Structures are given as C-alpha cells and as structure tokens.
Amino acid sequence: MTKPLRAAWPEIALLAVLILAPVVLPPLGFSVDLLSRVLNWGLFGLGFDLLFGLTGLLSFGQAAFYGTGGFVAAYLLVSGSVGSVWLAFLIGTLAAGVFALLVGWLAVRRVGIYFTMITLAFGQMAYFMENSPLSDYTGGENGIAGVPVPRIGFGESAIAITAGWPMYILLAVVFFVGFVIARRIARSPVGAVLRAIKENTPRVAMLGHDVRAYKITVFVVAALYAGLAGAMLGSFQSYMPPDAFSLETSGQLVIQTIIGGAGTLIGPVVGSTLWLWLRDNLQLIEGIGAAWKLILGIVFIALVIGLRRGICGEIVYLVQRRRAARAAKAAPERPATGRPAAAPALALPLASPEGASGEVALEAVGLSRHYGGLKAVDDVSFKIRKGTIHGVIGPNGAGKSTLFKMLLDEVRPSHGEVRLFGKPISGLGPSRVAQLGVAKSNQLNQLFLNLTVRQNLRIAALARRRGALRLDMLRPAASFPDVEEQVERLLATLALTENAEKEAHVMAYGEKRRLEIGMALATSPNVLLLDEPLAGMSPAERLDARALIKDIAQSRTLVIVEHDLDAMFGLAQHITVLYEGRLLADASPEVIRRDPAVHDAYLGGLHADEPA
Numbered sequence: 001m002t003k004p005l006r007a008a009w010p011e012i013a014l015l016a017v018l019i020l021a022p023v024v025l026p027p028l029g030f031s032v033d034l035l036s037r038v039l040n041w042g043l044f045g046l047g048f049d050l051l052f053g054l055t056g057l058l059s060f061g062q063a064a065f066y067g068t069g070g071f072v073a074a075y076l077l078v079s080g081s082v083g084s085v086w087l088a089f090l091i092g093t094l095a096a097g098v099f100a101l102l103v104g105w106l107a108v109r110r111v112g113i114y115f116t117m118i119t120l121a122f123g124q125m126a127y128f129m130e131n132s133p134l135s136d137y138t139g140g141e142n143g144i145a146g147v148p149v150p151r152i153g154f155g156e157s158a159i160a161i162t163a164g165w166p167m168y169i170l171l172a173v174v175f176f177v178g179f180v181i182a183r184r185i186a187r188s189p190v191g192a193v194l195r196a197i198k199e200n201t202p203r204v205a206m207l208g209h210d211v212r213a214y215k216i217t218v219f220v221v222a223a224l225y226a227g228l229a230g231a232m233l234g235s236f237q238s239y240m241p242p243d244a245f246s247l248e249t250s251g252q253l254v255i256q257t258i259i260g261g262a263g264t265l266i267g268p269v270v271g272s273t274l275w276l277w278l279r280d281n282l283q284l285i286e287g288i289g290a291a292w293k294l295i296l297g298i299v300f301i302a303l304v305i306g307l308r309r310g311i312c313g314e315i316v317y318l319v320q321r322r323r324a325a326r327a328a329k330a331a332p333e334r335p336a337t338g339r340p341a342a343a344p345a346l347a348l349p350l351a352s353p354e355g356a357s358g359e360v361a362l363e364a365v366g367l368s369r370h371y372g373g374l375k376a377v378d379d380v381s382f383k384i385r386k387g388t389i390h391g392v393i394g395p396n397g398a399g400k401s402t403l404f405k406m407l408l409d410e411v412r413p414s415h416g417e418v419r420l421f422g423k424p425i426s427g428l429g430p431s432r433v434a435q436l437g438v439a440k441s442n443q444l445n446q447l448f449l450n451l452t453v454r455q456n457l458r459i460a461a462l463a464r465r466r467g468a469l470r471l472d473m474l475r476p477a478a479s480f481p482d483v484e485e486q487v488e489r490l491l492a493t494l495a496l497t498e499n500a501e502k503e504a505h506v507m508a509y510g511e512k513r514r515l516e517i518g519m520a521l522a523t524s525p526n527v528l529l530l531d532e533p534l535a536g537m538s539p540a541e542r543l544d545a546r547a548l549i550k551d552i553a554q555s556r557t558l559v560i561v562e563h564d565l566d567a568m569f570g571l572a573q574h575i576t577v578l579y580e581g582r583l584l585a586d587a588s589p590e591v592i593r594r595d596p597a598v599h600d601a602y603l604g605g606l607h608a609d610e611p612a
C-alpha cells in the first residue's frame with residue numbers, strides 16, 4: 001500500500017462499512033430507520049468526541065445544540081420562512097454554533113465537574129425554554145410535525161430524498177464527510193493542542209497556547225456537528241421531537257461514546273449501533289417487557305468494567321501496544337548515559353530578538369506573594385542581566401518556586417511587578433508571558449505523559465511558530481518544516497532521538513527531566529527559568545544536565561533555582577539568595593560564598609549538610 005493510502009485506511013474502511021451495512025446488517029435486525037438513526041447519532045457523536053474524547057471536556061448539555069439545530073431548521077421550514085431544506089440545515093447548524101459560543105465562553109472558565117455542571121445547567125435551561133417561553137415556535141410538548149425532506153435538483157425535475165434508503169445515503173455521505181473533517185481536525189496543530197489540554201492544561205498555557213480560546217473553539221465545533229445532526233433529525237423523521245433537548249439525549253450521547261470508545265471518533269457511531277440495536281430489539285423479545293431498560297443498564301456496566309477504553313478504544317490500544325513492542329524490539333541498544341559525546345550545539349531562534357536589546361532581561365520589583373498570613377515571598381527586588389546564568393538559592397520554603405511562578409505569571413503577585421525588558425508583564429497570564437519569550441521548566445515534571453516525546457516537543461515548538469491561537473484545523477500538525485527541524489535538533493541535543501516515538505510515561509526519570517527542560521527550550525525563549533533542573537538525577541545525569549545547561553546558556557538568559565550548590569556556584573554568574581520569603585543577598589557567587597548571613601541561613605536551615 002502506498003503511504004497516502006495507508007494513512008487514509010480509516011476513511012477507506014469506513015466507506016466500505018457504510019456501503020456494506022445496508023446489505024449485511026438488515027438480516028441482523030437493523031431496519032433502514034435504525035441505520036439512519038445510528039448515523040444521525042454518529043454525526044452528533046463526532047463533534048462530542050472531539051470535545052470529550054480528544055480534549056477531555058465532559059459536557060452534559062450537548063442536547064441544547066442538537067435541539068437548537070433541529071428546532072431552528074424545523075421552524076424555518078414549517079413556517080415557510082425558508083424554502084430550501086439545505087439552507088435551513090445550514091442556518092440550524094450555525095444557530096447551534098452561535099449558542100455554543102455563548103455557553104462555551106462561560107463554561108470554559110471552569111474545569112472538571114464545574115464545567116460539566118455549567119453545560120448541564122444550560123442544557124436544562126434550553127429544555128425549559130423549548131417547552132415554555134418558546135413553545136409557540138417549538139410546539140412545546142408536541143414538537144414540530146411535517147418537516148419536509150431535502151431535494152436534489154431544481155423545479156419539476158428535483159428528486160426528493162425521502163425517508164428510507166435515499167435518506168440513509170444522504171446521512172451516510174454527511175457522516176463520512178463529517179468523519180473526514182473530524183479526523184483532520186484531530187491530526188491538525190489544533191488537534192495536537194486539544195490533546196495536550198486533556199493531558200495537562202496548565203502546561204499548555206505555560207507553553208504559550210491560549211487554552212481558553214482553544215476550548216471555546218472545540219466547544220463550538222462540537223455544537224456545529226450537534227446542530228447539523230439535529231437539523232437532519234427533523235427532516236428524516238418528518239418530525240422534530242421535543243426530547244431532542246432533553247437531558248436523556250445528552251446522557252445517551254455520553255453513554256454511546258463511552259461504550260464505543262472515546263477519543264477514537266468512530267467510537268460514538270459504534271456505541272450507538274450497539275445501544276440502539278439492543279434497545280430496539282430487546283423490546284421485541286417476548287417476556288422482557290419494560291425490563292429492557294434494566295438489561296441495557298447491565299450491558300452498559302458490564303462493558304464499562306470489561307472494556308475500560310470502550311470497544312474501539314480497546315482495539316486501538318491493543319494495536320498501539322503491539323506496534324510499540326515491535327518498535328522496542330527493533331530499536332538498537334541505548335547508551336548508558338543519555339547525552340551523546342558530541343551533541344549538536346543549540347542554535348534555536350529567540351522569541352523576540354528585537355526586544356532583547358536591554359541590559360536587564362527580567363526584573364522583580366517589590367515582588368510579594370502572601371497566602372493569608374504567610375508571606376511566601378515578601379518585597380523582593382532584583383535584576384537579571386541579559387545573556388547571563390542567574391541563580392536563585394535558599395533553604396526549603398524560602399519562596400523560590402513561588403518567585404519563579406510569579407516570573408512567568410502563573411501566580412499573580414500580591415504586590416509589586418515583574419518587568420521583561422523593561423515592560424511590566426504581571427497580570428498578563430502565563431500564556432501571554434510565554435509568547436513574550438519567557439519559558440519555564442518545572443520542579444515537578446509537567447509532561448504530556450500519554451503523548452510521544454516528539455509530540456511533547458512539537459506542541460511546545462508550535463506555540464512559538466503559530467502564536468497563542470491559530471485555527472489551522474485542516475493541515476497536519478507535522479506540516480511545518482521549520483518546527484520539525486527544530487524538534488529533530490532538540491531530540492539530538494537532549495539525547496532523546498531514539499526515544500522520540502515513545503510515550504513520555506515510559507521514559508526513565510533522567511530522560512523525563514531532560515524532556516521537561518527541552519519543552520521549555522522548544523518555545524525558543526529569550527529567558528529560560530529552570531526550577532531545580534538537577535533534582536532527583538544520578539551523578540552521571542547531573543554532569544550531562546550541567547553540560548546541557550551550559551549549552552543552552554550560550555544563546556539566552558537563564559534563571560536557575562537549584563539545591564545543588566556546587567552545581568550552582570559552578571554555573572551561575574550572579575546569585576540571589578532568598579530566606580523566609582525575603583531577599584537575603586544578591587551578588588556574584590564569590591561574594592555569596594563568603595557571606596556570613598548566607599552561611600547562617602543554610603546552617604540554621606534544613607540544608608546544613610550542603611556545602612555553602
């Protein structure tokens with residue numbers, strides 16, 4: 001098989017299934033109506049899977065957009081406001097998207113269960129609106145009957161796409177196109193960022209991506225799919241049912257996606273195939289009666305327990321595991337220490353060279369952060385000169401990490417401000433500060449653990465290349481030659497080339513630490529903050545990491561927090577000492593080494609065993 005054909009195998013397989021389904025499935029109890037409903041739910045599920053499976057945002061209010069698309073289209077058609085069914089589909093879909101813009105704008109301000117609850121509340125509000133204040137338009141409990149079907153062609157010769165196989169074909173075509181688009185979105189730079197948001201949202205922001213905007217985008221995309229599915233529902237049933245807006249609709253979508261396999265795109269349609277087939281056929285079995293709901297519930301629980309990733313999710317997992325095992329077998333033996341003898345020197349571009357002309361790169365001005373009565377950082381001022389390695393030391397709890405978080409604006413100062421090349425950056429948020437050229441590697445690794453090493457670095461590099469937000473949803477994530485080149489160079493510098501296709505969670509600790517630094521570096525920062533880069537490393541790994549840090553420092557300003565004072569005195573040109581949140585000293589390493597106050601701080605603190 002040629003490469004493009006191999007890459008398109010899911011589309012080819014789907015096409016084959018859609019063509020064969022009308023032949024193979026009817027003898028198994030699938031009527032044409034059931035197959036059409038399966039595809040309608042599948043279309044609805046494609047958008048939801050981008051939102052939930054890919055991005056990790058669980059919405060319990062998708063019925064609001066399904067209903068909006070459906071009722072707007074049905075009303076326009078039945079009232080005669082719009083003559084073309086196609087145009088009504090389009091308006092219904094867009095109406096769902098506009099509604100989602102409002103809901104999403106509010107909902108993405110919260111995460112986890114709070115996000116889910118906001119979507120649920122909006123779903124319920126939409127259901128109420130449909131049944132009461134807007135019942136003149138929606139028909140209230142009666143829904144809207146007599147929704148016409150679309151026609152192909154003009155005038156007398158136009159062919160109506162009637163319920164039955166013509167409607168199946170239309171739904172199959174729309175589902176196929178929807179799948180192709182959803183898959184392209186998932187493989188695009190936007191898809192890469194969404195996947196990273198699911199893995200570790202704060203890190204995505206720290207790299208410079210506008211997390212909130214990406215979340216709103218995927219929320220709207222999911223609603224567009226829901227709106228189109230809703231609009232088509234009324235047409236193929238000749239009736240727009242009021243329960244399109246109900247909580248049960250949202251719940252069923254979640255259930256079907258989980259059964260089929262979230263994050264696989266094809267999972268929701270597989271889930272709806274099983275769910276709707278069981279539902280229709282269980283009711284026909286004599287003696288079961290109303291107990292079919294109970295049986296469905298038991299099937300759901302059994303599937304969730306037995307197949308944690310859903311039907312398609314488990315298949316994808318098994319295939320990936322086999323592929324990884326084969327790759328591991330084929331991989332050559334790895335050297336004992338990570339870093340190759342002659343790693344290529346780093347020649348990564350800077351974020352904004354024009355802004356890097358000032359003498360002082362970063363400046364803390366009266367910086368304080370108070371947690372209630374605790375002064376984690378208290379009135380600290382110091383300057384970091386451009387092109388130097390600047391160390392920040394202090395005993396445990398001195399406030400170093402809090403100070404670092406304020407330098408990237410992860411934590412807002414209680415008082416004072418941070419200036420980057422003379423301009424205040426406090427209050428801008430980590431994403432904008434990252435875009436201005438400040439990056440940070442964390443004390444505790446913040447990797448995208450279920451993504452490969454290459455994907456981790458690519459997502460970081462894309463933040464610099466594409467800016468905080470770009471809606472390039474239809475091009476592949478790996479289609480920026482300069483980004484790919486930069487990732488390749490970084491892999492070599494970090495001695496991670498051999499592990500490029502491995503998921504980050506399987507890496508050794510030292511390798512994870514290097515990747516953590518590499519991700520910060522991939523954003524091409526002017527100022528790089530390294531929070532305890534040597535923590536937890538073996539002596540050999542420390543030597544490697546020190547050499548790497550020296551390499552990095554050739555082209556940018558480095559600020560390092562580190563407990564390894566030997567390493568710090570060897571690396572830094574200037575050292576700031578914090579003690580109990582306050583600035584104790586700020587001078588060259590030679591002066592700091594002889595400073596009795598620093599000796600006292602360390603000897604009196606938890607680091608009495610460390611050389612001062």
Ligand SMILES: Nc1ncnc2c1ncn2[C@@H]1O[C@H](COP(=O)(O)OP(=O)(O)OP(=O)(O)O)[C@@H](O)[C@H]1O
Binds near residue numbers: 371394396399401402
């Ligand atoms: N979010 C928070 N809420 C309350 N207190 C906090 C918070 N973050 C930090 N602190 C407190 O602020 C003080 C300084 O913490 P910080 O982590 O900045 O110190 P540190 O110098 O980095 O310590 P270590 O070397 O152990 O990492 C500590 O007493 C810590 O408990």
